[in-house]
Amino acid sequence: MSGPPEPVPSDRPRVWVNCAVSMDGRLAFAHGVRASLSGPEDLVRVHRLRAGSDAILVGVGTVVQDDPSLRLKPELLDELPKRPPRRVVVDASGRTPVSARILDSSAPTIVATTENNARTYPDHVHVLRAGRDQVDLRLLFRLLRDLGVAQLMVEGGSRILASVARERLFDRWTIYYAPVLVGGTTAPSMVRGPESIGPTDLVRLKLESVAPLGEGFLATLRP
Ligand SMILES: NC(=O)c1ccc[n+]([C@@H]2O[C@H](COP(=O)([O-])OP(=O)(O)OC[C@H]3O[C@@H](n4cnc5c(N)ncnc54)[C@H](OP(=O)(O)O)[C@@H]3O)[C@@H](O)[C@H]2O)c1
Structure with a gap:
């Protein structure tokens, strides 16, 4: 994964999706309860990826469920970047709890919401509006690019990943597969969105590499 950095598209950042799943492709336990699926080696990798990004994005479902x-x-990094990555939560209707850690003032934070959301946020939070009912991710990514975000890391959860996949808004997708099976019927799968009715709905990926990592393995894919 070395070599010169890829060019940044003119209308959005370079988008790198990253997540950790079980061997049966689940992101969490039943009903979305958080599961720590990354091993220590993967945590270090994820932190390096975060440190090399200008912004890290999650959906409000992840904020409500996991409170990341x-x-x-610092203990997972050789050195901290000059500027911490901006934290972005996609929250169409203002569901982010007032007490959410993402709204603390310890790092720059963006709430990406809609024209219809009348909620107010703490002064240090930068509010971006894109779309009316749901957040228009394509427009949001353009606004983030305009704010100087060249590299965006998307960490989930399953509905955000479904939207990013369906709209082909990514350049690279890394999945850490932990050697466990979750099973059940309510544990979220990696992408949870519109049904795929047939071949034209498939989001086709190109497998770039598969490599052992800790007790699991890491798959790197491209659109
Ligand atoms: N293993 C991992 O790597 C990992 C990483 C992250 C999360 N997770 C897991 O993922 C689960 C959360 O996933 P989730 O699907 O419930 O929530 P999510 O994907 O984090 O957030 C989805 C929510 O974002 C809002 N949203 C606004 N515009 C959207 C758009 N264009 N596309 C998609 N969503 C949009 C919607 O809520 P509103 O309409 O209210 O705005 C939607 O319900 C948790 O179980 C968490 O533990 C796992």
């Missing part, structure tokens, strides 16, 4: 801080952990 999306901060960099």
Whole structure:
């Protein structure tokens, strides 16, 4: 995964999706309860990826369920970047809890919402509006590019990943497969969105590499 950096598209950042799943492709436990699927080696990899990004994006479902801080952990990095990546939560109707860690003032934060959301946010939060009912991710990515975000890391959850996949808004997709099976009927799969009715709905990927990582393996895919 070395070599010169890929060019940044003119209308959006370079988008790198990253997630950790079980061998049966689940992102979490039943009803979305958080599962720590990354092993220590993957956590270091994810932190390097975060540190090399200008912004890290999650959906409000992940914020409600997991309450991630999306901060960099210095103990997992050789050195901290000059500027911490911006944290972005996609929240169409203002569901982000007031107490969510992503809204603390420890790192720059963007709430990506809609024209219809009348909620207010703390002063340090940058509010971007894209779309009316759901957040228009294509427009949001353009707004992020205009703010200087050249590299965007998308961390989930399953509905955001479905939208990014269906709209082909990514350049690289890395999946850490943990050697476990989750099973059940309510544990979210990696992409949870519109049904695929037939071949034209498939999001086709090109497998770039598969490599062992800790107890699992890492797959790198491109559109
Ligand atoms: N293993 C991993 O790597 C990993 C990483 C992250 C999350 N997760 C898991 O993923 C699960 C959360 O996933 P989730 O699907 O419930 O929530 P999500 O994908 O984090 O957020 C989805 C929500 O974002 C809002 N949204 C606004 N515009 C959207 C658009 N254009 N496309 C998609 N969503 C849009 C919608 O809520 P509103 O309409 O209210 O705005 C939607 O319900 C949790 O179980 C979490 O543990 C796992």
